[in-house]
Amino acid sequence: MKGEMSCPRCGRSPQPPGAWSNRWTCGEHGEIFPLSPVAAPSARLARQLGERSDVPLWLVWPLMRGWVVGALLSAGDDVHGVQGTAVAISGPNPFGGAADLVLVAEEQDVGLGAGLAGVEGRDPGDAVKAEPQARVEVDGRTVPLWCVTGHPDRAVYAGHWDGRWLWMILRPHMAGALLLEDLVLADLRMLGSEAEMLPYGAPPPWLAARYGYDQ
Template structure:
């Protein structure tokens, strides 16, 4: 399996541990859990990432980081990528699942990324295009800001995550995308959509399933996501 390795925060090159450093590191961001992105997507690729996530969750590592994927997939949508951030020293600390399909308002193709990560990784904020390693400050502003009907009110999406209603709050992302963030299973959860109008998909009946618990045999795979391969 051919894999691209990069910094989860900036997308730059990552140096592996050596005699001087015990951790992987980015020259710009410092020590980071490297992001591993398989060049292609398919059932075997998903199974290999699931194996890595579940093995790293065994003692003495951390609890498993979920692989959140819409299931069932919206009509016409395919899974277009999967990746994880971590190494042998840290275990898996973040995952991302990419999907693509028709934009819900009929404007052409759309892409969605779902990121689950431990605090401080910075993968979700990188794809969301917001500053900092996590969305905490923006969520605090949204939760204390003006209520519905006010022109500065931050929107909210409600999806079901592993059977539980889960609110996601709109982040102040670049105008080419819409980004929502919240919390599930004690970790950050991001949903990032391109173009921005594709975020309307999250207003529909979206249900996220953890692929590390069970991978549906009916998953349909599409062309690799450009947003996992350097476009974002």
């Protein structure tokens, strides 16, 4: 399926800037930063996205055994640049079968993480006011994560890093057990030549179905 720009929250096709607005506009969610279609990832695509993004491209590092990078997504426009990124990885589910983990970095009010998680609104809401339920490590620092209620087939966690939202969305829900491990995140932009050696695979079908697949 040939992909088109889409709303990061609902996946619908937005209207481009025009006479009435200088922003992309979704009929349901108003002004948005549109999401580029899902594309099969590669070292070249990762490098190109990293060069034009001021937002991290989060990746579990080192990548778990048997896992591959399945998709790279970005939300933004020509005026404001990249405002949100998502890296989808796929591999073995601790409880059997396959699992997907999508790591999102975004500025405030973009809504990419919420859209992928099936969360109403543009951010995690009041969930982050409770005690954190998980954590990851970034640059030697512990980042607390809060469990967020989203789509029933997903385990959703969100936190903050450097003033931006950090989301971890796991599918199916039971794959959330991965966060019981001591996961370390790295910014794909900073991996240099190691990014060239990553195993790249195919986009998760549910992502391609929601946002379009640019083959």
